[in-house]
Amino acid sequence: MTLKTGTTTEIEQLILEGELDIAFVTGYSTSPYIHYQKCCREDLVLVGKGIHEGSELRQVLQGATIIVLSDGCLYLTQLEKMYQDMQLTHGEVVEVGVFDTMVQFVLMGMGITLMSKKLARQF
16 A cells, blocks of 8 residues: 555546555535545635634734645635635635645644644644
8 A cells, every 4th residue: 555645636547547546535526427425524724813703804814925835725624715705815725735834834833734624732
């Protein structure tokens, strides 16, 4: 067994090319040539220094730097959709590539991120 990580698009491409037999991806099914089976649901939370349950979402989002693991990740796609739906603009998108680094940057107040509620509870 080999473990590979990547964006949903990258993993789907590996499936289509025959490089992988099975995969676990997040997000929505995008290829009509792959059989998808929903196995769980993930609640996402917006994380950033000073963000709490009563925070005004528009104020938190407007102009904020977005910190993500990779450029094509589902969480960035979801955040960008939020910005578009609310007609807001964000600051720079910073790709860090390492989960712990992303968390530390966010906790230091360098930006915001979207992550699994389960993971966010650890911090």
